[in-house]
Amino acid sequence: MREFTMKDAYSFDADDAGLDVSYNAMFEAYRRIFARCGVPTVPVQADSGAIGGKGSQEFIFLTNIGEDTIILCDTCTYAANQEKAEFVRPTAIPGAPAPIEEVATPGVTSIEALTEFLGIEARQTAKAVFFMAKQNATGESFPVFAVVRGDLDVNEVKLANALGGVELRPMVDSEVAAYGIVAGYASPVGLRDDVRVVADLSLNDAPNLVAGANKPGFHVRNVNLGRDWTPAVTGDIASAQAGHGCARCAAEGRDGHLRAERGIEMGHVFRLDYTYTNKMNVAVQDANGGQLTPTMGCYGIGVGRILSAAVEAHFDDAGIQWPAEIAPYDVHLVGIGLDRDAEAAADAEALYAELTAAGLDVLFDDRDERPGVKFNDADLLGMPVRLTVSSRNTKAGVVETKARAATEAESVARADVLSRVQALRAEAIASCSVEAIERIARAGSAPA
RNA sequence: CGGGGUGUAGCUCAGCUUGGCAGAGCGCUUCGUUCGGGACGAAGAGGUCCGCGGUUCAAAUCCGCGCACCCCGACCA
Structure with missing residues (x-):
């Protein structure tokens, strides 16, 4: 169902503790609403995205036809949107930094081809993706060179967040050329100063990677972060995938693994915090007669989707089984x-x-x-x-x-x-x- | 925004290639039989073939324009 009729609700509180009470009450109410409607939903950690604020949770109906990818732990109750999901990166192959060394790789322009050509694993390579970023606040535009280890994928939402809230779009060919990047053989080594390099956490302690040589037909071996290149920003910019370790389990001494499912968003609760009340100069009188800026929560349910999801979840060969x-x-x-x-x-x-x-x-x-x-x-x-x-x-x-x-x-x-x-x-x-x-x-x- | 598809009876669709009386199944109406897991027979009603224009003796069919709906894409070098 493409149509999305929303039930909206907002809360206003005097302080953080009040927002916690309102938010938690709404969160629990939503769990009961979806349950009573017979719609199986999983609460997941979500990216607040364009709405802003201090974190949010989505209620996701898991179904193969869903448009969102949800990461769930098979051991604990951790569940998150793929744009938000934290994970334990597979370990790198250890070793002492070796001298950098150019290698001819004619026609080898993808990670898959590179691993095959050199007989190495994907986690021994560095993958580069380039974007144009636009700072939302200032409108300033600048080039971004994102680097993840070859066994991972860049997550655009995480990357945008790591850059402090920017709008990203892939570079077009003319921009790639203008910034001196050679597609297929791109390298963070020797990149121009005006290109902002962002490194994923997976590059830490991953020595002697194979990266592009930034000239057609060549890669370089034994590239080491810190010695050969230095990112402007290092952060979590890679997508969690099925099979990766669960970060929560790891923190609590367990060995949980993640799986990926498709899902449809049924509802979303946000801690908006002071994002909008500050922006709009909202003020109310406090208990002492002074001025107070309230903190907000925002809560929505996709009403129309409840009906279709309920039917999707409850039927047999003969027809519907209404909750x-x-x-x-x-x-x-x-x-x-x-x-x-x-x-x-x-x-x-x-x-x-x-x-x-x-x-x-x-x-x-x-x-x-x-x-x-x-x-x-x-x-x-x-x-x-x-x-x-x-x-x-x-x-x-x-x-x-x-x-x-x-x-x-x-x-x-x-x-x-x-x-x-x-x-x-x-x-x-x-x-x-x-x-x-x-x-x-x-x-x-x-x-x- | 780009690409593809569809539009014909209440519903699902055939017919379009190769122009020649508007079709099927289901549903509906009437009558009879039947009556505990989608009955059967007989008769019957039902159409702006999405719209406008063009070609032609003749257009659902060919051509042009328009409208509506559906699917895919608009991320990973």
């Missing part, structure tokens, strides 16, 4: 052959009235259709509970009861139908606890 809290009706009452049996018809009408009086929403199928058509429609529409009234059942003094998810129907004495329906409803609601839903969510992607 109880958001089902259009609580009960699907199927009448069989009512036009040919006045007694059964009266029974169905009475049951409809009884359930409605008890506060249940009832969809009453009194069409003159064959039973098979009605049962199939009931499965397709997917209300949580199906009741069947027919002359056979009425004569026996029972009503057939079936939860949508159940495989078998049960005959319930007419007098006990209401309490049985209420019990099934209570069960269905209980199955959507925060714990249950988030366990389902983390278990993996729903089918596309």
Whole structure:
């Protein structure tokens, strides 16, 4: 669903402690909302991006058709957007710095080709990517030369953050040439001073790498950071990938590994901090009559996506299985052959009235259709509970009861139908606890 | 913004290459039979072939312009 109708909410507090209370209350409320809607979401650390502020968390519905890449730990509960995910970099091959040495590599312009040509591993190379950056605040534009170890990929969002909030775009060929960079053989060694070099953490303690020679057809061996080149900025600018170590687990002495999943953003909560209240000079009176700038939180839910995600997460071959809290009706009452049996018809009408009086929403199928058509429609529409009234059942003094998810129907004495329906409803609601839903969510992607 | 595709009955679509009476399945209406997991027979209704213009004896079909919707791309040298 491309359309994105947002439910928005904002909080204003006098101080950081107040924001913490508001933010946490909203965060917990969101977990309960998604759970009750039966939408399996995982709370993940997110990049605040263009919105700004001091950190945010997204509620992600994991599904193969998702547009976002989410990194999850298989051991602890760490989960983060790929633009945010911290990870433990695979170790480099140790060694004493050796003399730099040029090597001819005709036609070898990619990391893959380079490792094959020289018979080395990707982590023994340095990969360079170049961008034009525009400082958001000043509008100043400058070239950026990002370097990561060859086994990793540059993450643009992380790179932009490492540069203090800039807008990045890939260099066009003319710019590449203008800054004296040779694409395919680019090197941080001997680069012009006006190009800002940013190094990933993976380059620390990674000796004797192979990098470009900055002339066509040649690379150089034994490039060492610090000796041969010095970055202007060093930071986390590489994407976490499946198989990498979990940073949280490492910090706590465990050995967790990350996996990657696709997901759709269902909601997002931000600590906006003073970003906007400062910018807009918001001031309120404090308890002592003085002026106070409030701190903000911002909270959104993609309302329309809840419906499609709920269905995506709850269906079978026969149709939808609505989570109880958001089902259009609580009960699907199927009448069989009512036009040919006045007694059964009266029974169905009475049951409809009884359930409605008890506060249940009832969809009453009194069409003159064959039973098979009605049962199939009931499965397709997917209300949580199906009741069947027919002359056979009425004569026996029972009503057939079936939860949508159940495989078998049960005959319930007419007098006990209401309490049985209420019990099934209570069960269905209980199955959507925060714990249950988030366990389902983390278990993996729903089918596309 | 770039590339590709689609537009025909209520719905899903064929027909377009090679111009010649507007089609199918499902759904709908009526009648009869049937009646606990998508019944059967018979009869029937239903169209601005996205719009405008052009070519032609003749256009759903060919040509031009326009509109709408869908998919892919617009990151990793």
